[in-house]
Amino acid sequence: MEAAGESRLARVGALRAPRLELKWLIIGACVALTLYLGIVPLAFLLWQSFFTPQSAAKAAQFTLGNYRDAYASEETWLLFWSSIKFAAGASLLAFALGTLLAWMNERTNTPFKSLFFALSIIPLIIPGILFTVAWILLGSPKIGLINLALQRLFDTDAVFVDVYSLTGMIWVDALHYSPMAFLLMSAAFRSMDPALEESAVMSGASVLQVVRKVTLPLAWPAVFATLLILFVRAIESFEVPALLGLPVGIQVFTSAIYQAVHRYPSQIGLASAYAVTLLVLTTAGVYFQSRLSTRGNRYATMTGKGFRPRLIDLGNWRYLTVAIFLLYFFLIVVLPFAVLLWSSFQKFYSVPSVEALSRLTLEPYRTILGHPNLMRSVWNSLLLAVSTATLVMLVTAVICWIVVKTKLPGRWLLDNFASLPMVFPGIVLGLSIMILYLYLPIGVYGTLWIMLIAYVTRFMPYGLRYNTTSMLQIHKELEESAQMSGASWGTAFRRIILPLLKPGLVAGWIYIVIVSIRELSSSILLYSPDTEVLSILIWELWENGQYVELSALGVMFILGLFVLVLLAQIVGRRFGIREA
């Protein structure tokens, strides 16, 4: 045995040059792609904002005019102010709703709460544009069901709710994103060790003192981080401002960018200047949030051991909390879906009544299924979603391996570059990619490729997060033992790392498929007649006033996504079992 081993070793020893070509080829390609996707659009956007538009007659020239135009006018300050008002309002309302629900769910004995936890995630599946449209059908002053019903009830012409207002915008956006606040705050409540509060009680502190001296200081990083995430998300929001704000002249940065591009002649320089401002806002938000979460680790409220917090016995008040849950679920899932469902069975949009009931028809479904663009949009959406998810997950697996498992100098920089697109609001990313490939004549403009580039860029940070979580759980010795067994890097990556990464890979893949299918704010600047996707088709139906067809498509879309999520959970559970 020994003799055989020694002679083999001698042979190996003679073969000095280590074969690492494949390894470095793959790593190099992934790093190059990440850097290209992360940096180039941003650089181009900045560059563009300092130049005059290029035309056949004259070349682009350096100018500060875009910023002068943007910031000298009072309009911009109004724009800034309304953006802040909208984002602050929406994030605070979403936070209040989400925190209340999270507290009820984590710290009280409200009945059926585990069921509510599952149900409250459903709204995140509903695409923003459909949620907004549903609320227009509910809260529009002219056709809104709520107004019409109340008017009939009180026999007046008064308008009770008007969704076409800043308040309306805040309401719809906050409602749609309250589940996000709910999930973030639930995690915060869950990770807070109740022993910290209990030991304060044991030290003789009163309830008020406990809250003031222990609970609040402990919860503060989580609260602030959640608020920042919600604020950044709200300021990036496109669907609500575009559908609810633009018709009544309330502009925020995202809708202003859209309008600047769609004006004739399009003012790309101005749009870029707006985009840079928006980017500064989101970057600041993301920066503070990441600072906060690294600092938050100091507070080590997460000890890793499972603790069962003492639940507050609400007594009869628990009927109130159940009622709140029910009302919330009604507002956020039942009502919007019901109104879409109702209008999808009408020939023309009309208010529910016995008379309208007799006019139920499948006509909208027939129309939409016969729509010339439908099959192409579905195909484009699926093709894009699957390729984006696959590409993102594989590339970020390599990136994340470099960041987590190697000691290469500058690897933290790579992590930051791959996370950079996180600060891009969808519409800003769409704009920068549009400009970039208008100037770069490599023939991707107006094709599906440009959408793929946009999607991959936009969702790369998510892929990285999913992969990193899984990668951190893979003990480095699992890979080292493969090396010691004689496996090359490629073999070890394929046979050890990827299978062990599977839970994160699969979960991230599914998440990216879903968000890609719903994507609107980047696509809206990048699509061409041949490359329409589902969300764009919905947008066009809305612009054409085809509400009933839109509803029919929306109902099928939501059901389709719902099935996808269910499948995802089943698949996820199957892959989850073998998690190391």
Place this chain on the structure above:
Amino acid sequence: MLSVRGLSTEYTDEHGSAVRAAQDVSFEVPAGKLFTLLGPSGCGKTTTLRSIAGLEKPREGEISVGGALIYSSKNGVFIPPSRRGLGMVFQSYAIWPHMTVFENAAFPLQVSRSKPTRKEIEARVLRVLKAVALEEMAGREATKLSGGQQQRLALARALVMEPPLLLLDEPLSNLDAKLRERMRFELKRLQRELGITTVYVTHDQSEALALSHSIAVMNRGRIQQTGAPREIYERPANQFVADFIGTTNFLRATVDAADGVPGFHRVASEVGELVVRAGDALEPGAKVVISVRPEDIRLSESRPQDGRNVLEGTVDTKVFLGESVDFRVKVKDRVLQSRAHPSLGTRVGHPIYLSLDAEKCVALKETPE
């Protein structure tokens, strides 16, 4: 078989400054022997092992296995770990959770360049699984194994390629005390039966004493002493080795003169005049530290006949351990620890005589702190 010469390693900490781990480490392991690197955590023993494995790239030195150079800073040789063909058992066992027991053990053969046939792989895997008594478990998921079984599987995986050298990185540290003791014998039996050259890393001195042909005690990146287990225990080279291996009493002393018997000296210690043994001749007046182990201090209630190295003290505390009693005896200002048979029942506060075996009183140079 294995030869390590002048090995030095360095790693960068989170602040970016270079930290030295192993420094000028050299040793030879003859074929078929089990060699142990023993030391406290951070002494550089694991880094040394990982450098042999190729998982770490040393800064300086030379490593060769069976005459073939696998690392040399001078000649710029660095064979990557996957080409070294060595077997290794990791501290965490590193059993791949997504594979069965069989698949785990078969992996090294499947990826090897010699491309054995499926039949050949099966035969070799079953043979090695049999050697570690896991052949019944071949079809099981690896995660369903107990700690001891996982450890044996890791060993099987390391042995299946029939490597010239087996590297073991604290393989027993994750097992509970009972199992650890059993696996210790198991490991020793297997190593002796297969005659495979082995490098073993541990911080557990009793493990090292029980298993090894030869031990290198390391501290702060340097080898302090290399020798057979008994040699290390009975003749520690310095204060660190004496302290790290087993329990001992240290007494400060000044050399008076050489004793009549060669190798022995008379010293004036904190507790009185003693005759001690020293490796090298000592100059009169030199400051030394005397190490004497608890089991080498005999206790008696009456003064022993032989008057050499006899001290008088009072019992300070005692701890009953079942098979023995630990006495702490106060002599002048010092408290000496002694292990005695449980039949000795001297009460606390009562006088007692200590007699120190001169053969076992070792004079050492003080390790500067």
